[in-house]
Amino acid sequence: MSVREQELQRLLKHAKAASEQGGLFLLSPPAAGASILLLETHALLTAEHGEVIPIYFAFDRRDETVEKACFRFVREFLSQFAAFGRSSWLDELAGEYSQINADGGNASLIKACFELPNLAGAVGKRCFVMLDSMHEIAFMRNADGFVSQIKRQWEDAPFRYVFSAYRRFFGKDFDLPRLMVDRLDDKQASRIIEQYAAKYSVSLNDECRDLLATQLGGDIENIESVIRRATAENITLDSFSNVQRAYAEEIFSGGICTYFDAVIASAAPSARDAADLIALLYDSAKAKLSPVDAWRARLGLDEGQFARMLNVLHMEELIRLSSNRVEVMSERLAFGDYISGRHRLEIKRETRARVFADELIRYMRRAPELMARRYRRSQALDLKQVLSRFDRQEVPLAMFDYASFKENYKGLGTPDMNAKLAGDKTTLRLPKVIFAASTDSFYPNIREHIDSERSAVGVAFETAGYKAEDEVVWLAAEIDSKLEVERETAEFWCDRLETAALMCDFANYIIWLIAPEGFTADALEIIRQRNGFGSSRRQVEMLQEHFTGKVSHRSAETETDGYSITIPMGSDGELIAAHTLEDIARKHDVGSGMINQMKTAVVEACINAAEHGSSPDGQIRLSFNVDAERMNITVANRGLRLADVQKSADRESQARRGWGLKLMERLMDEVRLEQTDDGTTIKMSKLLAA
């Protein structure tokens, strides 16, 4: 099954639609797998061998000229058509086209070559033509009007077709229906990595699969390059160090390197200009936004060269152009790594071995941070979506105001809570949010303080009249704390969001802070003074349930195997672990006092896993082993590493929480936090003879 099954079905439906006419634009970001999708469509239609004859053609800048591209199209068309059966008509056509030349100029050559599907239609053959990578035409000589001419020629043609290109390539002159394909999400990327690992016979574990998906951001071609490299170098993808080794090889000399080399060569054809561009990209990656004029002045290119360079980088989504400013797209990690490596080798002239080693170490250090960010992202509340659903609804104030929630709802079971909410007369009328986006897309500096997914801005109107005076902007942020957030922290976050509002010229705004356990009375007072709301995570979950009518819960599967069990996080799963431990210990005649101490230690380990892990699978794996001298217990989970979490939780450990590990150490004879690539593994032992 394709990872893009929905889009594949849409293409097949388009190919076979009863109406003979019609084109479709397939638009996607670079390396999002649009070509794979078209080739899958081609393969399925070929295998069916039905009425529709699929023709796939990809433009390639290596053709350099329109003539070469036209001739190659003719060859591809005739050979693919012939695969569906030779005929005297086809043989005659092939004979005629073997004489074709460019003597009449580009326009007549294009007309003759791209007339082929029309000619097939005239003899009752139904073609489905897929023209892929049309953005490559931008790199060909004298290609102005090439795309428009094909489009005009095929407008009323008796066959169906698809134009596929990067989403930043097509202009406003085209009015065909569009099929937008985005980058693969984490789940799709994971599936395709598994498929490639199977195809290239590479051993792969879940943690490494997720690291690859995160690091390469769903970039299909780069993913395949790394897995191919692992096969070539006989590297098993079962540790982060191995993944980063294969990735580093690709960045320095493999497919990823070749891809970005080609982009830089297109943007800046001379070696000197390319070196200047590399240095500029390296410096700009740190500067976030730079004026276009500053780039122009630094590169010293003529207007035509400069425009071409910006266009190439923009189309490849390596920079973002807006309001006369340029921003290097930091989310393309592989590009940042490529620029960093090439800058050190070419500009700083450092030795290759030194640069390779340093960069590899940097990738290794970065891996847990990337995974931590992925896990935090997966646990985030999706504030953008919550804001989008406001839709002028009237909701109980207790869903926003933590003081009211704490007073009236906290501690109630779900049925009682729902019943009480239904009768709550103190309400809040929400505005109609017309546009919601992450805060960093309005104000990039906020990234220094919060992940993109954990803060959002909703531009809204209080009334349906959409008058300027009714405009209000909600700025929401999800912040971390194990306890109720105190005044100082609330003040810090109000300052951050107010700065964002100020920098974006939002005249009328409302701050909304969300913390897992809500806010102290002092903190709420500060938030109120700053015209905001402070809510707990539970309140926002209630709000989501109110909007969607669905109860949020985590799915989890359990399985048992002897003295190993897997429990779901939450839902008192730790109690099941504690009882299992008790049964095993009693079977081995362990005393009650020891059993109770071990039960508490296991419960604490499970709570730590659930609380800190941001686990992707929501599972805790426990194993128990008893011998004559000791009982050994291992508690493991995927997700954030406890060692990393503890660094940021120092302040909390002074307060009433964060006792888990200390308590385990007091209750057990030995507690070890294992070094892992991903997640946390705690090994504990209790001496039975003590």
Next chain:
Amino acid sequence: MATETGNIGVATPTKQATVKASNYLNKDSGEAIERECRLKLQDGCDELVVNFSQTELVNSVGVSILLGIIDSATCKGARVVFSDVRQDTVELFDMLGVSKHVVLA
């Protein structure tokens, strides 16, 4: 009910309330107890008895909530008593410094 309090030997009326802890004291059941206790304190109760006779297991999150209850009670001049606590839970309360803030009965 009346009891003798303080050093001056004056008998003052005590309004006692008992809240029962469930078999597992964790975040959810702790918050339920916290809510009960808050309501009792609002009603003017000046001695809160938390009964642990059913409680088999207590975790550290539950303990932190109990400390919050003790704080709230102290602020309102009320006393907190933990009754029928199992020996291993007493040991846990000792380890986490809870015992010094309450009467264990």
